[in-house]
Every structure is written in structure tokens, then in C-alpha cells.
Amino acid sequence: MSKPTLSDLQAFMMVAARRSFAQAAGELGVSRSALSHAMRGLESALGVRLLHRTTRSVSLTEAGERLLTRLRPVLTDLDRALDDVAADDKGLRGTLRINGSEGAIRHLLQSVVPRYLAMYPDMELDLVADGRLVDVVGEGFDAGVRLGEAVHKDMIAVRVSEDLRFLAVASPRYLRRHGVPAVPDDLRAHRCIRQRLPSGKRYRWEFARYGQTFAIDPPGALTLDSNTLMVEAALDGLGIAYVPEPYAREALARKRLVAVLSDWCPFIPGLFLYFPGNRHIPAGLQAFIQLLRASGSCG
Known part of the structure; x- marks a missing residue:
């Protein structure tokens, strides 16, 4: 069995995210036919069907869902490693993805985000306001922000706000x-x-x-x-x-x-930024945490 290439796996991730060959091809800068050919080659290399194709839509098969679940954190870690190498050589750069409730993201925007962007102009912040309590690792985020009582005990948590009620x-x-x-x-x-x-x-x-x-x-x-x-x-x-x-x-x-x-109406633990402790902490997230602690927004 020929091994899939990194570019094929990244292309699969894009198709899975966009659920459209046309949109994924546009973002990747390739033709739709070339992308479709690459996906068929990936399926052939793995010996399983990954995508359901119709004239109107694209969806993942059960095997495709399993691959996506396993592949997302692997490629995310690879991107972080490359970002860290670039940061060591040229200064902090890359993308920091944080998921949180609307109120949590608003708090970050009003506190640490302006200073972070000013200090690290080559960094890109991708802040996703989501009412769901998501799996930050499984969905490709570097960290999440939630009320302390909602943070799992196996996560490292850094206080973002005072207690609230x-x-x-x-x-x-x-x-x-x-x-x-x-x-x-x-x-x-x-x-x-x-x-x-x-x-x-x-x-x-x-x-x-x-x-x-x-x-x-x-x-x-x-x-x-x-x-x-x-x-x-x-x-x-x-x-x-x-x-x-x-x-x-x-x-x-x-x-x-x-x-x-x-x-x-008693006070409860406030907002905390959290991330898994058993994984490499990207340089962009380390800098964000340092600013949180220095700004006093974390109490």
C-alpha cells in the first residue's frame, strides 16, 4: 500500500471542513478535478471510502469521520511545531485558536487581546464564540475559556477573571x-x-x-x-x-x-483559560498566558 502524502491529508482536512470540492479547491489553489483525483488516490491508498459524493454535496463516511478525528490533532500539532521553529528564528508567528462562550470571548477582547496583537503583529488570533462545551483538542483548538466549574479536572487552568455570579x-x-x-x-x-x-x-x-x-x-x-x-x-x-x-x-x-x-445569588469561580497538560504548549499560547498573568485580568 502506498502511503498518503501530507498534502493529500491536508487536502482531505479541507474537504471535510468545507463539505465542498469547489470551496476546498478554491482555498487550496488547485482545480476541482485535481482535488477529486487526489481524494480518490487517498481512498485507494488507504483501501477505504472516505467521502460520500453527490452532485450537490460531500459528506464523510464512517471511516472518513474516524480519520478526521485522529488526523485533526496530529496535523494541528505539526502546525504548532512548525510555528514554534519559526518563532524561535524570526519572532512569534502563527495562529492561536481559542474557543469560548460569547461572554468569555468578549472578556478577552476587552482585556488581553489588544495588547497581544500589538506585541505580536505576526500572530493571528482565531477566537470562536461557541455555546457548546467543545473538545478543544479534538476540534483543533489550542485552548478554551469557560467558567471554572465547567473545566475538566485533567486540564491546566489559568484564571482569566474574578469570581462572578x-x-x-x-x-x-x-x-x-x-x-x-x-x-x-x-x-x-x-x-x-x-x-x-x-x-x-x-x-x-x-x-x-x-x-x-x-x-x-x-x-x-x-x-x-x-x-x-x-x-x-x-x-x-x-x-x-x-x-x-x-x-x-x-x-x-x-x-x-x-x-x-x-x-x-452566590459567587462562583470565574472564567478560566484551559488546555491539556499532556501536550506541547505552543509559543503563541505561552505568550498569551504570560500576558493574562501580567495584565492582572486573572486576579
């Missing part, structure tokens, strides 16, 4: 009409703006006080999948929302929203 907030107009809840159980008589998680489940509101903890799936006719939209809905008087405090901070300061049940 979720707050129940509502507009003054809503509270004048419907009253102010005194304890979490009072929410059952209110209109609550519920949140749909990326998994499809609804988020249960969590409260704690005096050693007691409560997790409530509150009633409400409106469900959203964005903290930003939940704040906007609360501003419009549509009900009580339960969101991370940074999302509501400006509206609270301007008294357009009021926090309720504050005594029942």
Missing part, C-alpha cells in the same frame, strides 16, 4: 406590576425568561443561602438561547431574567434593571 434581574416597570420576589420559590408566581442551553435542555436557575441550595426551572412563556437577548427582554419588561452579572452590569448601573434575590 448569576443575578435575577427585571425592569422597574415589571416589578411595579408584578411585585418583588422575596425567596426563590416566589418565582413560580412570576413571568420568567428561560434559557435554552446548546444541548437543548433548559437552564435551571441555581440559588444558595444559609447552606441551602435550590435549582428551579421557573415558569415562563419566553425561552431564549442568548444572555444578551435575555437582558434585552428583561429591559422590555417581559419578565425576570437570570444572567451572568457582567451582561446586566450597565443596565443595573443606569437603573434600567433591578437585581432581585441578590442574597440568594
Whole structure:
């Protein structure tokens, strides 16, 4: 069996990512027919079919999915090794890919990103805001940023923000009409703006006080999948929302929203940047971590 070439494997990765021979060929700078021929040669070399082809679409076979899963971290590590060699010789360069929630990416943009780009003009930052808790290694990221309680114990974690809390907030107009809840159980008589998680489940509101903890799936006719939209809905008087405090901070300061049940809203570990400890840390990520620690954004 002839061994596949690195260029063939990289081409397969591009086809798998774009699900289109035309788009993949355009990005690779080759003709569509040449790319199709290369993929057939790869399948012949491996002795398995990797791609389902129709006149309209391209999808991966089961074997193609397995190859993609194994190949992605290998080629990512190769790119990082080449970037590190270039960095040692010519200064920091390459691409740093970080996945995080929308709020986490926003925090990075407001804190360390401007200084990082100014200090390392040859670096490219690829920041992906994703509601899902992804496998950063399996999906080709250098690191992720999430709340500390969501970070797996086998990851190295670097603090990005101070501890934070979720707050129940509502507009003054809503509270004048419907009253102010005194304890979490009072929410059952209110209109609550519920949140749909990326998994499809609804988020249960969590409260704690005096050693007691409560997790409530509150009633409400409106469900959203964005903290930003939940704040906007609360501003419009549509009900009580339960969101991370940074999302509501400006509206609270301007008294357009009021926090309720504050005594029942404990602080939780804030945002952490995390990455696997059993793999080489690319130079770009090392520099990013150093800036995080030096900037004071990590507490």
C-alpha cells in the first residue's frame, strides 16, 4: 500500500471542513478535478471510502469521520511545531485558536487581546464564540475559556477573571406590576425568561443561602438561547431574567434593571483559560498566558 502524502491529508482536512470540492479547491489553489483525483488516490491508498459524493454535496463516511478525528490533532500539532521553529528564528508567528462562550470571548477582547496583537503583529488570533462545551483538542483548538466549574479536572487552568455570579434581574416597570420576589420559590408566581442551553435542555436557575441550595426551572412563556437577548427582554419588561452579572452590569448601573434575590445569588469561580497538560504548549499560547498573568485580568 502506498502511503498518503501530507498534502493529500491536508487536502482531505479541507474537504471535510468545507463539505465542498469547489470551496476546498478554491482555498487550496488547485482545480476541482485535481482535488477529486487526489481524494480518490487517498481512498485507494488507504483501501477505504472516505467521502460520500453527490452532485450537490460531500459528506464523510464512517471511516472518513474516524480519520478526521485522529488526523485533526496530529496535523494541528505539526502546525504548532512548525510555528514554534519559526518563532524561535524570526519572532512569534502563527495562529492561536481559542474557543469560548460569547461572554468569555468578549472578556478577552476587552482585556488581553489588544495588547497581544500589538506585541505580536505576526500572530493571528482565531477566537470562536461557541455555546457548546467543545473538545478543544479534538476540534483543533489550542485552548478554551469557560467558567471554572465547567473545566475538566485533567486540564491546566489559568484564571482569566474574578469570581462572578448569576443575578435575577427585571425592569422597574415589571416589578411595579408584578411585585418583588422575596425567596426563590416566589418565582413560580412570576413571568420568567428561560434559557435554552446548546444541548437543548433548559437552564435551571441555581440559588444558595444559609447552606441551602435550590435549582428551579421557573415558569415562563419566553425561552431564549442568548444572555444578551435575555437582558434585552428583561429591559422590555417581559419578565425576570437570570444572567451572568457582567451582561446586566450597565443596565443595573443606569437603573434600567433591578437585581432581585441578590442574597440568594452566590459567587462562583470565574472564567478560566484551559488546555491539556499532556501536550506541547505552543509559543503563541505561552505568550498569551504570560500576558493574562501580567495584565492582572486573572486576579
